[in-house]
Amino acid sequence: MSLFEIIRFAISGLSANRLRSALTTLGILIGVASVIILTAVGNGSSQQIQKNIQRLGTNSLTVQQGGGGGFGRLSRNSGGSAQRLTVADAVALANPSDAPSVKSVSPVANANVACTYKGSSSTPQNFVGTWPTYFEASNDVVHTGSYFTNEDVVQGKHVIILGQTVVDDLYGTVDPVNTKITCGGQPYTVIGVLQKKGTTGFQDADSIAVAPLSTVQQTLTGFGSINSIVVEAVSATATDTAQAEISAILNTRHKIKNAAQADYRIFNQASLLSTTSSNSAVFTVLLSSVAAISLLVGGIGITNIMLVSVTERTREIGIRKAIGAPRGAILGQFLVEATLLSLIGGIAGVVVGIVGSHFQIVGVTPVVVPSSVILSFCISVAIGLFFGGYPANRAASLRPIEALRYE
């Protein structure tokens, strides 16, 4: 009795009851497809979050106004008066002997102004006055044109670099480089356009305009305080030590005795990244365990239907035994039937899963995890063998005389 013969018997056994076979297969299909799609969604969302964070620069830390707890406003904290961040703070952070882990420091002054060009207008979500080091620290790359220089900052030149969204709003198809625009009533020469970064949730990272700090302070915000300081650490692994160095320097400068009284906050992109990665890993595990349960349910469906099939075909088993079918052939036939059901379900599930992963699901573009495809497919076949084993063994163990008498 060759394997081919056993498979042939199994196929004819399955095709004798097509609807039932199809429904059982559907159970496995749903299980496999949901494993693939749900892990792809989990994977896709975690990749999306990581990409967004990396776009902001994983080496960078942002120091902002406000206390660590409470309302974080400029309210008086007990024990010391809250101080605003100043350019002097930024300069102090740039001291290599006090802060060896800090690579560069860029004070940031934000303004909320509209920019106009030949009648079109756009208000950048983020109008930034800063130093040239800002571009590297925040992962902003000039795509066409050039960066502004330290000299531009010193001289307070009216130059500006625009993000893609602002360019789209103002220019359409015209090349913006070397054109003159007006922002907050001040004329600026556009010297560069930033590379497109994409949206990070509710914030459009491309709705940005960057000008020299001195120019923005002079014309828009004044020379008092600044909004934030972007600090670039020497490496991604040095962000934590850089954060400690920044705290030490600012605590001294702002006369803060313990961390709870801090009048500033430090946002560490690297730690944010690791937190969100571990969060999304939990998310992925949850999703895939739900999917795994549906695969298990599909497997139980196979056992169930094979048990029904064995009972229903008891007489047939008796006939086969009477004409000399060995135990192995009966066992093989039912095992192969169960495995075929799960195999077909598995293949269809992989197809549905991969096709389904091409659609956006709740705003997430799923990214198929190849190991989930292979694993869920193998598990589905194993399920056929495992869950088909009991009914098949029951069929093979039937005594011929009892099976023949079965009505």
Add this chain to the structure above:
Amino acid sequence: MNTFGKTADVNIQNVKKFYGAGDTEVRALDGVSLKVYQGEYVAIMGPSGSGKSTLMNIIGCLDTPTDGSYALDGLEVASLDERQLSIVRNRRIGFVFQSFNLIPRMAAQSQVEMPLAYQGANRHERREKASLALSAVGLADRANHQPNELSGGQQQRVAIARALVSRPSLLLADEPTGALDTKSTQEIMGLLERVNSAGRTIIVITHEHEVAQHARRVITMRDGKIISDEVNAA
């Protein structure tokens, strides 16, 4: 018909088969001894419950006796394991049942090929032998019909073809005509006679005298015992 000097095809010595235990014990066979020689045509008669079907099942290696010994072609059946028993059923014994026992939704050709498939015969050999067996029962033109497309007589002829395709020395028929009309009964009995004249041993269970008349030896059973064993006058 104990022909002297010949080895018995079927040699049963004091076989007993009990079901249940204690008060509910049923003695289906209560000490049966029987020898059937090669080429014999034996009919076993008796009322229902007399143990004839049980005896048939034991001869066909479908059931095992509670006590006693059974040798088929000199081979002690009790000493065989399950795999060897399936080979014996496949090669040495052909079964024909009252209810035909064809597999539903399977073409006649495939039904007849099945014993050969379990032997491991290749596709070509199977097809050829099965076609021959179907022509021998006059159903060459029905090879692709499924059981529900065949009449009772035709179904039984498919069953006979299936029983004979592996060329067994012994053909067991349990009420082969019990579900058939007179015309079909005659066809089947004629067929069995041809099979017997080709040298195969046939044991038929029946309670119809017309059927038993075709046999050359008639055994009558009652309450699990053989009460008569005589040569048919015909």
